Amino acid sequence: MCGIVGCILKDDEDVAPILLDCISKLEYRGYDSIGIATFHDNHINVKKDKGKIEEVDNKLDLADMPGNFGIAHVRWATHGDPSKLNSHPQLDEDNTVAVVHNGIIENYLEIKEKLTLEGHVFKSDTDTEVIPHLIQKFIKEKFDLEHAVRKTIDVIEGAYAIAAISLNEPDKIVATRKDSPLIVGIGDGGYYLASDSPAILKYARDIIYPERGEIVILDKEGVVVHDEFDNVVNKDIETINWTPEMAEKEGYDHFMIKEINEQASAVRNTLTQKENIQNIIDDLEGIERICFVACGTSYHASLTGKYLIESLAGIPTDVVLASEFKYSANTLNDKTLVIFISQSGETADSLKALDVANQTSKTLGIVNVAGSSITRRAQYVIQTQAGPEIGVAATKTYLSQLTAIYLFAALISNNAELLKELDNVPDFIDESLENVDLIEDLSRRYNFARDFFYLGRGYSYPTALEGALKLKEITYIHGEGYAAGELKHGPLALIDEGIPVVVIIPPGDNYRKTMSNLEEVKSRGANVLAIGAANDESLKAKADDVIPINENVKEIIAPLIYIVPLQLIAYYITLEKGHDPDKPKNLAKCVTVE
Ligand code: M6R
Numbered sequence: 001m002c003g004i005v006g007c008i009l010k011d012d013e014d015v016a017p018i019l020l021d022c023i024s025k026l027e028y029r030g031y032d033s034i035g036i037a038t039f040h041d042n043h044i045n046v047k048k049d050k051g052k053i054e055e056v057d058n059k060l061d062l063a064d065m066p067g068n069f070g071i072a073h074v075r076w077a078t079h080g081d082p083s084k085l086n087s088h089p090q091l092d093e094d095n096t097v098a099v100v101h102n103g104i105i106e107n108y109l110e111i112k113e114k115l116t117l118e119g120h121v122f123k124s125d126t127d128t129e130v131i132p133h134l135i136q137k138f139i140k141e142k143f144d145l146e147h148a149v150r151k152t153i154d155v156i157e158g159a160y161a162i163a164a165i166s167l168n169e170p171d172k173i174v175a176t177r178k179d180s181p182l183i184v185g186i187g188d189g190g191y192y193l194a195s196d197s198p199a200i201l202k203y204a205r206d207i208i209y210p211e212r213g214e215i216v217i218l219d220k221e222g223v224v225v226h227d228e229f230d231n232v233v234n235k236d237i238e239t240i241n242w243t244p245e246m247a248e249k250e251g252y253d254h255f256m257i258k259e260i261n262e263q264a265s266a267v268r269n270t271l272t273q274k275e276n277i278q279n280i281i282d283d284l285e286g287i288e289r290i291c292f293v294a295c296g297t298s299y300h301a302s303l304t305g306k307y308l309i310e311s312l313a314g315i316p317t318d319v320v321l322a323s324e325f326k327y328s329a330n331t332l333n334d335k336t337l338v339i340f341i342s343q344s345g346e347t348a349d350s351l352k353a354l355d356v357a358n359q360t361s362k363t364l365g366i367v368n369v370a371g372s373s374i375t376r377r378a379q380y381v382i383q384t385q386a387g388p389e390i391g392v393a394a395t396k397t398y399l400s401q402l403t404a405i406y407l408f409a410a411l412i413s414n415n416a417e418l419l420k421e422l423d424n425v426p427d428f429i430d431e432s433l434e435n436v437d438l439i440e441d442l443s444r445r446y447n448f449a450r451d452f453f454y455l456g457r458g459y460s461y462p463t464a465l466e467g468a469l470k471l472k473e474i475t476y477i478h479g480e481g482y483a484a485g486e487l488k489h490g491p492l493a494l495i496d497e498g499i500p501v502v503v504i505i506p507p508g509d510n511y512r513k514t515m516s517n518l519e520e521v522k523s524r525g526a527n528v529l530a531i532g533a534a535n536d537e538s539l540k541a542k543a544d545d546v547i548p549i550n551e552n553v554k555e556i557i558a559p560l561i562y563i564v565p566l567q568l569i570a571y572y573i574t575l576e577k578g579h580d581p582d583k584p585k586n587l588a589k590c591v592t593v594e
Contacts, residue, residue: 001076001588002088002102003029004182005200006163006173006193008069008218014038015190016065022192022199023072024053025247028255028390029195030588031074032082037089037098038067039165044098048073048087069173069218071163071193073100076588079108080125090129092136093121096167099135101128102195103159103180104593111155131156135164145169146217146226149176153213159348159592163193173218177210180592181346181373184208184216184223186237191218196344196590197240197369198247198388205242208235209371238371247388256391256474256581260567261433264426266396267560269385270403271422277407280380284362287337290317291361293325293353294341295591297394297469301401302341303462304559308409312418323594325353329360336361341405343389343397344590345372352594354378366404368397382408391582392589393474395567398466399429402560418556425560428553432564435547439565442529442545443572449500452477453491453521454566455484456504457514463504463559467566474574474581484517497525502569504562505532505539508555518542531562 003026007015019036034056035048045067047060053074056062073088080086089098105111108127111134116122120133134155138148145166153160159179165172175182175193185192185204192200193216197207208223210216214233215226225233252258290309292302299321306317320328322340332338338357342350345367354377357363365378368386375381384400403422410418446452452471456464465481472479482491484503495501501521505514515538522528522542532539534548547565549558574581 001029001590001592003031003074003195003199004100004102004161004163004193005072005195006070006100006175006218007190008171008173008220009190010220011189012068014066015068015070017063018203019070019072020057020063021202022194023074025199026074026195027053028392028582028589029074030076030392030583032077033075033087034062034073035075035087035089036062036065036070036072037165038065038070039170040067042167042170044091044095044165044167046089046091046098048089049084050082050087069165069171071098071100071165071173078104078593079127085124086126088128090124090126090132092132094136097132097135097139097164099128099132099162099164101131102161102592105130105156105160106158107156131162132164135166139166139168145172145174146215149174150215153178161195171219175210175216175218176214178212179348179351181590182210183371184210184218186223191223193218197242198390201240201242201247202244205240206237207240207371208237209376240370242388247390254391254582256393256395256571259389259391259396260564260571262387263396263399263564264429266386266400267403267429268426270400271407272385273382273404274407274411277382277404278411280364280382281408281412283380284337286335287315287362288335289337290315291328291332291336291338292317292319292341293322293338293350293357295322295347295349297398297466298341298343298401300462300466300469301398301405302339303465304402304459305339305405305409307459307462308406309412312409312413312415315412322347322349322353326356329356332357332360334361338363340365340374340378341401342366342374343368343394343401345369345374346590346592348592348594350374351377366401368400392584392587393470393570393581398563399560406557406560421554421557425557428550428561429564431550432561435565436568438547439568440572443569443576446500446529447573447576449477451494451499452479453495453499453501454479454481454504455487455501455514455517457484457510459555459559460504460506460510460514460562463563463566466563467502467504470567470570471573473587474570474579474584475577476579476585477573484514487517488520492520492524495521495524495526499526501526501528502566503528503530503543505530506549506553506555506558506562507533507536507551510555515542531565
């Protein structure tokens with residue numbers, strides 16, 4: 001998704017190198033173009049083009065722009081191809097106003113038509129271009145930049161975080177947001193805007209979180225926030241406890257492998273949330289039903305939650321994809337707890353669903369990014385403690401979400417045995433990472449496959465879905481996760497000679513039935529790659545390859561450990577295929593459009 005940055009420095013240093021550094025930290029969001037605008041000598045300088053930041057920088061020397069304030073953008077195309085013209089900043093036709101935008105302006109076509117009739121000439125195919133045109137129109141009508149932005153947001157519909165600069169008001173950046181993320185950083189050397197904190201961690205860790213419809217004005221003297229009635233809002237300043245180093249690769253080749261290796265500590269740190277979770281449970285009286293709402297990997301964590309809560313606490317639990325949630329809204333009431341699972345806390349589908357759930361039910365967010373929209377709008381919050389996750393593929397945040405869900409399930413069902421078991425998980429995770437040489441070897445053998453199947457039963461079924469998602473998103477190989485018992489109801493027809501089938505088969509209640517399903521695919525020629533207990537000799541005899549996991553890992557906690565080799569398989573196959581695991585094509589880390 002698009003990322004925006006803005007900065008105004010207190011002294012007269014050039015801001016472009018800082019803007020470039022900050023916007024580079026948002027590469028992980030997924031993008032196809034980059035652009036910067038700075039203000040200098042009564043002129044707005046713009047450098048922008050499609051391509052990776054490094055390529056565009058080599059061509060245009062992005063850091064070489066005069067001016068001590070400006071805005072920058074990475075674009076993830078929605079309206080119009082990736083191209084120089086469609087890149088942001090977008091400007092009005094006289095180059096007097098420059099704007100960067102994250103989100104979608106839903107009514108841009110009708111605005112464009114109207115402005116065209118008034119004589120405006122548009123150059124790009126973007127929805128965003130109407131914004132600088134509207135701001136310029138209102139400035140011509142004698143509004144200052146702040147009020148021109150305010151008038152503009154009265155006209156546009158959709159989701160947006162916007163930052164604008166204008167020739168009419170030197171030394172000022174005006175920003176606002178609705179349903180797209182935006183934070184304001186207060187640093188020693190200046191004031192910052194960004195879509196996400198990793199962009200500015202190096203420069204500012206004191207953060208203000210603007211609410212929907214608030215207008216933020218940055219100048220050399222500081223930051224002022226106005227509400228929709230022009231009143232000054234006294235915003236809390238919150239200090240982020242993430243460090244700049246946490247958002248660096250720290251010697252690893254990719255963020256993804258760094259983050260896989262950080263999983264034991266992500267789990268350990270999230271286990272510290274036990275008291276907070278107990279307090280929330282104590283406060284939740286009369287809950288008769290739980291409904292998880294999430295997308296992607298967070299949806300898979302939620303599915304594991306359903307198995308845990310239904311089997312341990314006997315509370316009926318549903319799991320709904322956030323984008324489909326509104327169709328179940330009629331079943332909600334004040335005895336329903338709706339739990340939103342999200343790494344970013346900014347996923348548009350989840351936020352829309354949260355607004356719906358807040359009208360009838362109790363809501364709880366399990367979120368990794370502090371201060372994000374879900375943490376501000378949910379009634380209760382559990383903060384997972386994974387630290388910043390930069391790789392697009394969720395890994396350590398998945399395990400920290402699972403940890404929070406396991407704690408919740410164990411505490412709500414008073415299950416002391418499971419609580420004790422959870423303390424062993426970090427060591428089991430570290431031990432599972434020791435399979436890396438074997439997995440590298442398997443990845444060399446399996447990377448030519450066109451399709452993979454992943455099978456698991458019970459607690460291992462969501463693990464199968466998540467393993468398949470990891471494969472799809474970074475290797476671009478087709479992978480399907482199935483409940484092992486479901487295969488014979490149709491997909492078995494797809495099993496051919498040599499097709500890789502990954503079977504997740506921890507010791508426990510589901511072992512024998514899963515083994516029968518393994519034999520079904522094996523007898524139809526599949527190449528079985530099993531993840532199972534290290535001492536399971538009969539598995540070794542039946543599967544083509546086995547990735548061993550400590551035999552003391554019980555079935556109930558297997559989702560926290562058995563996923564690790566599946567993440568590693570996806571990572572190493574991606575390397576074999578020569579793709580960048582951190583920035584898969586077409587995908588964005590934080591999906592801020594519906
Ligand atoms: O930030 P969220 O957890 O709400 O994001 C939801 C999905 O977009 C996300 O989990 C996505 O599926 C992962 N990046 C996949 O690895």
